[in-house]
Amino acid sequence: MRYVIRVAYDGTDYCGWQVQPNGVTVQQRLQEAVRAAFGADASVTASGRTDAGVHALGQVCHLDIPNSIPGERLADALNAHLPDDIGVLASAQAREGFDANRSAKRKTYRYSLYFSSRRNPLLDRYAARTEGKCDIDALRRAGALFVGEHDFAAYCSSGSQVKTTTRRVYSVTAERRGELVDIYVCGGGFLYNMVRTMAGTMLWYSLGKLTEEDILTTLKEGRRSLVGKTMPAKGLTLMSVEYSPDPFSV
């Protein structure tokens, strides 16, 4: 039986999503919870990997388990065996052919910044510190340049193997949240480190280190020398993954 779950995690202490030999991952902990709850080995497939240190409020995964339990009961069955920094927020039986990775239509990420000349221990777990003056309007102007279908080759960390570096970005917004500034990026799919490099580029534009022309050139010519730095993982949170129809409202 196939099920779909929505998962939140604090990525601070994990080597990312995907099971790997050297270090504990979120996928590993979820698969261990399945084994503890149902005595079965199941592969838990996410909408996509998240890197070491990246957080999630709305990661979506599918998994097949031999047991048949009501869909909405699966969340608590897994939560009983998960550590404090991973939690299943919702669960449902999946419809035929649902694949958390291949069926995903859109993803929304949030990148959180705080502006301070000194490290702030209460903000620093889920946001990246930056020096300088915050200019929300400038962040928004830079973000608007990314909207549409573009070749994001300049925003992809070297070493990743993908067929195409063209991606569609639906929206980029920036807003204040208490002491933080949040950049929200919604797109059909993202290259490795793309959101973190977009956030760094928007920030550098807002600080006057890059011009609008520079950013347009990165999208036309793929020049990495003109993009901002790749921001730290801890500021990034996978907020939601959209499917059509919504797998949780069957």
Next chain:
Amino acid sequence: MRYVIRVAYDGTDYCGWQVQPNGVTVQQRLQEAVRAAFGADASVTASGRTDAGVHALGQVCHLDIPNSIPGERLADALNAHLPDDIGVLASAQAREGFDANRSAKRKTYRYSLYFSSRRNPLLDRYAARTEGKCDIDALRRAGALFVGEHDFAAYCSSGSQVKTTTRRVYSVTAERRGELVDIYVCGGGFLYNMVRTMAGTMLWYSLGKLTEEDILTTLKEGRRSLVGKTMPAKGLTLMSVEYSPDPFSV
């Protein structure tokens, strides 16, 4: 020479502010940093204690050190010897007679809640989970009842010894911040557990478990049976302490 510092800390792993025999405290770590930086024993006096697990974005403290360094340099001198979860955000030389505790005019606390049927690992470090429906307007109506000078005896945990349980509350507000709801309470001073019990009472009113009459009765007759539960420490953050004049803008 007397100095004033503004300190932020993640209270998760501390037994509160004040030095105590059984457990590590924030005051202890700051005094250790003074010793490491200046080779001197100094008492670091805060605007007031915070309980185990309570956080601060703007705790204010004074300290006397034998060395004479420019006021603004003290912050980084201490930060070099502090753990990651405590940080000095600002420092200055204090004017004569300044006392972080006795000179404090107003304090502002924030209590953060999230409404969810399941624990959310990404929200749970700095906010308290609650079941039920969020009603911001009801939280605000309940909060307004506390404004003014009242006998808060019903909001004071038993066992504390104070001369009077009358306190002045200047404002109580509630607002959304992303997935959270924040209650801000500004007052001239607070009894032990007062803000956490006020937050619990506002929440219970918003959930229909207490009436406006109940709350008014707690303030008139001091009846503890009519107040909401004392909310967990992790949702509470000391935001700022006000002095006149501002000790950081000398």
